[in-house]
Amino acid sequence: MLTLLSVMYIVVRAASSEADxxxxxxxxxxxxxxxxxxxxxxxxxxxxxxxxxxxxxxxxxxxxxxxxxxxxxxxxxxxxxxxxxxxxxxxxxxxxxxxxxxxxxxxxxxxxxxxxxxxxxxxxxxxxxxxxxxxxxxxxxxxxxxxxxxxxxxxxxxxxxxxxxxxxxxxLTRLDHNRARSQVAMRCGVPADAVKNVIIWGNHSSTQYPDVHHAMVNVHGKEVKAYDAVKDDSWLKGDFISTVQLRGAAVIKARKLSSAMSAAKAISDHMRDWWFGTLDGEFMSMGVYAGGNSYGIPEDLIYSFPVHIKNKSWNIHDGLPVNDFSRAKMDATAAELVEERDTALSFLSQ
Missing domain, CATH: 3.40.50.720 (NAD(P)-binding Rossmann-like Domain)
Incomplete structure (x- = not known):
């Protein structure tokens, strides 16, 4: 039988265990x-x-x-x-x-x-x-x-x-990441969560580079490279990239308003991963500080990279091979960010 004292202890303990x-x-x-x-x-x-x-x-x-x-x-x-x-x-x-x-x-x-x-x-x-x-x-x-x-x-x-x-x-480049993931999934006829490790490089603008060279697609229980799953290199290097780059403008044209529901979902995804971490073997796209040591990107930019997150700390997923096609697009979006940064800093000092 519970005594009054033990009941009080249980109540106090339950109350004190709630997070601030x-x-x-x-x-x-x-x-x-x-x-x-x-x-x-x-x-x-x-x-x-x-x-x-x-x-x-x-x-x-x-x-x-x-x-x-x-x-x-x-x-x-x-x-x-x-x-x-x-x-x-x-x-x-x-x-x-x-x-x-x-x-x-x-x-x-x-x-x-x-x-x-x-x-x-x-x-x-x-x-x-x-x-x-x-x-x-x-x-x-x-x-x-x-x-x-x-x-x-x-x-x-x-x-x-x-x-x-x-x-x-x-x-936030998670909205672009989600868009890229969804485009590949629809092309392959699989759910969006069957696609992992797409990358958004660079600026959240029309120069961003949606990259699926390292992405994997789960097709009938087997993971295959995105290029092998899609089987359409010209689409992946053409319309796929431009669709993701210009998706925001397409939504505005259709809705007469900018993306809201999808942006809110992407914010939720971004912050949840930042709080709780990414899954083992997966990376997400996130605009983070470029220290000049990753993928040849100039320092002192906020640039979108593939990142792993653990204990509320992100780390850039280094070491991925970069072909000439990707290199050119990564550098182009970096150049836009350098120009933006320099213009903005000139205003910051005023």
């Missing part, structure tokens, strides 16, 4: 990507089914009334892991004590806007957000930059938060 809530920031939180993303985070699909969450929603002042509606909907979902939702337009509130920051909001390119004007506007945004991370967030915070131009925005945020390790910053 983590603070997760989503910027651009009134936008359509966030609307598709927040439910997945709050219900435990990203950071774990036993991990309580405090969601911090940051947006510009005119969007606060919309955020109020988002907060009401999150409350109405009655999600057991969601401990608190904090809507704000203030960086000192939004970036305080963060465990994870998902920076979705950015200045979109408007009609007639030159790329350098877009870069200048976003340098100002991500310089401010990087400085806020530096001042208010935990030094262990993991930062995912989604807002475009994502690679260069991520670099600016990192440079503006010098006490946070460069390895804690990444940008």
């Amino acid at each position: 809530p983590i603070r997760v920031l989503v910027t651009g939180a009134a936008g359509q990507i966030a609307y598709s993303l927040l439910y997945s985070i709050a219900k435990g699909d990203v950071f774990g089914k036993d991990q309580p969450i405090i969601l911090v929603l940051l947006d510009i002042p005119p969007m606060l009334p919309v955020l109020d509606g988002v907060v009401m909907e999150l409350q109405d979902c009655a999600l057991p892991l969601l401990r608190e939702v904090i809507p704000t337009d203030k960086v000192e509130v939004g970036f305080k004590d963060l465990d994870a920051a998902i920076l979705v909001g950015s200045m979109p390119r408007k009609e007639g806007m030159e790329r350098k004007d877009l870069l200048k506007a976003n340098v100002a945004i991500f310089k401010t957000q990087g400085a806020a991370l530096e001042k208010y967030a935990k030094k262990t915070v993991r930062v995912l930059v989604v807002g475009n131009p994502a690679n260069t925005n991520c670099l600016i945020a990192s440079k503006s938060a010098p006490s946070i390790p460069k390895e804690n910053f990444s940008c």
Whole structure:
């Protein structure tokens, strides 16, 4: 028979075993990507089914009334892991004590806007957000930059938060990775999870290089190289690459809106792998800091590589053979990133 003391001990032990809530920031939180993303985070699909969450929603002042509606909907979902939702337009509130920051909001390119004007506007945004991370967030915070131009925005945020390790910053190329995986799967008539180890090299732009030279496809229980499974080299070196490169524009043309559902899914995939690690024998695509030692890519860029993740730390999967076809495309996207970086840094010093 349980005594009162033993019952009290069991209750206290059960209560104390619950993990402390983590603070997760989503910027651009009134936008359509966030609307598709927040439910997945709050219900435990990203950071774990036993991990309580405090969601911090940051947006510009005119969007606060919309955020109020988002907060009401999150409350109405009655999600057991969601401990608190904090809507704000203030960086000192939004970036305080963060465990994870998902920076979705950015200045979109408007009609007639030159790329350098877009870069200048976003340098100002991500310089401010990087400085806020530096001042208010935990030094262990993991930062995912989604807002475009994502690679260069991520670099600016990192440079503006010098006490946070460069390895804690990444940008989203998982959407491109998922697109590439899906295209190969559809071509082979297999589920998407039957395709592994596709790679997105470089910039999240139309110069990115979707590479399947190292990808494997599970066909009827047997893993075969993607080129052997597809049996159409001209497609893999032509329409496949351009389809992935231009998929975002195709979605906009069809929907009259940019990718939201697929972007939210990719953010969830990216952060879940960063939190829990990649499977043995698999690598994922992730925009990370290039130190100048991997695949001949210039240093001081955020460049998409194949990575393994363990204990919340990523490592570039080095040593893959690179043929001349791939080398040219990897270098072309690196050259675009160098130009973007140099232009952005000229604005950063102003």
